[in-house]
Amino acid sequence: MERNLAYVALFAALIAILTIVPAVTLPSGVPVTAQTLGVMLAGAVLGSRLGFAAVALYVVLGLIGLPIFSGGTGGFGVLAGPTGGFLIGFPFAAFVTGFIVERWRVQIGLSAFVAAVIGGIAVLYAFGIPGMALALGKPLAVAAGFATPFIPGDLLKAALAALITQGMAKARPQAMLSRR
Numbered sequence: 001m002e003r004n005l006a007y008v009a010l011f012a013a014l015i016a017i018l019t020i021v022p023a024v025t026l027p028s029g030v031p032v033t034a035q036t037l038g039v040m041l042a043g044a045v046l047g048s049r050l051g052f053a054a055v056a057l058y059v060v061l062g063l064i065g066l067p068i069f070s071g072g073t074g075g076f077g078v079l080a081g082p083t084g085g086f087l088i089g090f091p092f093a094a095f096v097t098g099f100i101v102e103r104w105r106v107q108i109g110l111s112a113f114v115a116a117v118i119g120g121i122a123v124l125y126a127f128g129i130p131g132m133a134l135a136l137g138k139p140l141a142v143a144a145g146f147a148t149p150f151i152p153g154d155l156l157k158a159a160l161a162a163l164i165t166q167g168m169a170k171a172r173p174q175a176m177l178s179r180r
Contacts, residue, residue: 004050011042011054012061016068023070027146031070031083032153039090040120040161043097044112045168045176051094059087085131086124093124101165108169108176113162120161121154 015038023031038058043051058068067074070083078084097119104111125147133143169176 007046008050008054008057011038011046011051012057014038015042015055015058016061016066019068019070019072032150033070034157035070035090036093036120036124036154037157037161039094039124040097040116040158041164043094043099043119044101044115044161044165046094046098047102048095048098051098052091055094056091059090062087080135082132082135083128084135086128088131089124089127092127093119095119096123109162109166112165113158116158116161117155120158121151 015035018034018038021034023033025031039055042054045051046054062069062074062078063076065074069078069087078087097115100115100118101108101111104114129143129147130140132138132146133140136143136146138146165176
């Protein structure tokens with residue numbers, strides 16, 4: 001129990017630290033950040049429940065005002081912006097990523113990559129694109145078009161998450177909570 005709490009806190013902190021990596025802001029106002037890498041890793045390494053908890057902790061800490069979201073922002077007002085849907089989707093993306101890695105018993109690198117693509121990209125976009133459309137007052141199709149430039153970077157982050165997860169599984173198999 002205590003170890004699980006430590007893992008949850010560690011991954012929430014990791015996502016906050018990944019926010020410091022300089023973001024590239026697209027014309028839609030949504031920044032391309034390393035946060036999603038942390039979300040994918042939380043699910044792949046910790047599993048569905050603990051991954052969800054870690055990412056939910058990160059989001060809650062940001063919503064109560066800690067400046068840990070992209071650009072050093074925080075507070076509930078962030079939800080009204082173009083990134084609000086993505087932030088709401090973060091915990092669910094981690095959950096789906098972890099769920100797939102837990103249940104799909106193939107080579108860890110492959111399962112982590114597929115899980116990161118489905119959970120970390122598809123699920124996240126399912127939350128983020130409608131949120132962006134709402135915040136920008138644009139049709140859903142236009143918001144989806146705004147999200148298109150994110151896809152190559154997100155695929156790269158999914159591959160990186162898979163490589164890190166695979167490396168962790170080889171170096172410290174006991175740390176791979178998602179595979180227990």
